[in-house]
Amino acid sequence: MTVRETCLAAKAAVSAIAYSGEDEKNAMLAAAADALTANTDVIIAANREDLLVFSRGEQLRDRLMLTDERIAAIAEGLRQLAALACPVGEVLEKTTRADGLQIERVRVPFGVVGIIYEARPNVTADAIGLCIKSGNAVVLRGSADAFRTNRMIVQIMKEAIARAGFDAGFIQLLEDCSREGAREFMRQKGVLDVLIPRGSASLIRSTLENATVPVIETGTGNCHIYIERSARLQTVLSVVLNAKTQRPSVCNACESLVIDRAFAQEHLGELIAALKERGVEVVGDKESRALCADISAATEEDFYTEFLALKLSVKIVENGAEAIAFINKHSTGHSEAILTENEELAERFLREVDSACVYVNASTRFTDGFEFGFGAEMGISTQKLHARGPMGLRELTSYKYLIRGSGQIRT
């Protein structure tokens, strides 16, 4: 099927999922989860084929690779979705006008959600599960590098859903994994209701450049921690090490420290030593290098970079105003934190830092649908339209107005 045909097939089956009840959706999720577990061997066999020709380096290879445990975790994720409440149908507002017209605002699914992502086959099953539970049809465009794995996962899930007695046509995987195919996918205006790119900064840039479908931008996190002069050293060491080193390859990891001069003069050496000990490479501005020999020179580019690795940039500032301006200039609007005992400045930081999640005295690593209590996550939105921060089931819905009358006309 062509890209357009695949998208139209999903749209034609929208009603199969949009009007399904809670029990039906949960039955689909359970059937799909059981089938993935039962077919672990064939999924791993398909994944081996993808891995055999994969040559993009160890870190990406690890994201592509599936194991028994990983497939079990994917299936468990689908089962957990069944336990969440579906937000569809929620009445958000209800008013009756003087003329008796009843206006109701009701939460509805988007319709057809497009997902474009890289060689991470777990996203395939997660995205299908989230779309089932939120009542959306879904068209998946994975990477060519993971095509055999994705095709197998989708086939197993769809067959299980069909065997359970449902029309599984609302789940579609693009067969065309070319760049031209991706561009065509991004332009299915009127068929796709929303497009969610999940992956690298370059994937997101290309999506914004080409899409005519409304996009939710996700994931790029050049996250900052501002260490204000009154911060407690113990909190600083604990939060910075957590935010930088607990899982450096994820979008909510810290990439840049902004430090008050007064704090740096006293504690920079100790902080950098602790980071070095955990294997972190530190680059910094001229002033930080004058204070600490273990810091090498940062380029201007470094301050805009999401390293996703054990690397960190350091910038020394005079005060909160300078810190906030620096962060708003360089950040991607994902997550930023202030470490301080100055409550007034903390509140100013919360107000003026223009990011999805702004923290006082806590690690940026908490920006996550599960940590926020959503039970599931489709990604972290870094735009301001529609959804900001972690996106759960609610963020995969729209609303519409239902207006009931008895012949009212406008005068």
Added chain:
Amino acid sequence: MTVRETCLAAKAAVSAIAYSGEDEKNAMLAAAADALTANTDVIIAANREDLLVFSRGEQLRDRLMLTDERIAAIAEGLRQLAALACPVGEVLEKTTRADGLQIERVRVPFGVVGIIYEARPNVTADAIGLCIKSGNAVVLRGSADAFRTNRMIVQIMKEAIARAGFDAGFIQLLEDCSREGAREFMRQKGVLDVLIPRGSASLIRSTLENATVPVIETGTGNCHIYIERSARLQTVLSVVLNAKTQRPSVCNACESLVIDRAFAQEHLGELIAALKERGVEVVGDKESRALCADISAATEEDFYTEFLALKLSVKIVENGAEAIAFINKHSTGHSEAILTENEELAERFLREVDSACVYVNASTRFTDGFEFGFGAEMGISTQKLHARGPMGLRELTSYKYLIRGSGQIRT
């Protein structure tokens, strides 16, 4: 100033409006309203200059023209905004995790809103007013045809705001009204937070094609009324005439009738006669023409067209399922109505018609921010992302998460 410089100037002044209190915003609105009234003569003089070289036809000319009464109405609109509650700062949710981390979701302004519109100078003042009240900086890109009028309105409003003691830099009008300038405007990613096109289908298409900034699509309304067999003739006549003829040039006017065969066989002649009497030209499918000689042949294109004039298309269907499918295929997702006494079918129509506003037994003309009780309106969204239907102050806001801790780290 170049397009980029103008947008950056607005962004640089974001804090002047984003952190203003209710009283300050209301003082700005009052000062601007008073200044517009006091300067009616110079606005009309600037408008005359625009009109002198305008040559795009009478209907558009009327939209461009300002009079004493129209300027008074614009000023009154600004004063009414002051009476509305500003949604910024509303706490949408608040949770405390087991580890004591407090997560708060708070409504915030977008930041910088871009508006691109046609030769309707009232939009200039309305958009500025809505952005003041919702705490947003605004960059306006009006039509070259209205440039002198827009420049005068913006200058008067900014000077009044500055005289009242505020920084008016958060209001910016693009000087470059070229097509290239418009394209550059649509690509101010990272400076504009959202772009709202207000105007014709072609303006909206060009915006979707070129923009890298998130867009809220507005306004195109190919609105349908479905007359089901059980509908009361009196309701049909009253609602259809209202929806089609009360103000045919607006987006919530009815453009297409979908009629059950059983109803058409009995009442089509009477309905069409009533429309003809009001000057409505009716085009229809073959079956409708066989039933009524006053209907001329519709092209396939007609069924996709928002006439914005005293013209209407007619399609005969067998039943509700066929009507819903026809509407979902041809509609622009704005407003659709069913006229029926069959409650079950009415509920099915509400559920399955995929439009922002779906009506039972009422005129589509109610789709309007004022009629819905928002007190003001920035346009009608026909997309599903972020806002759907009439957009008031609330729809001009985003949210962010504020997280307060005491050293929490992720384990």
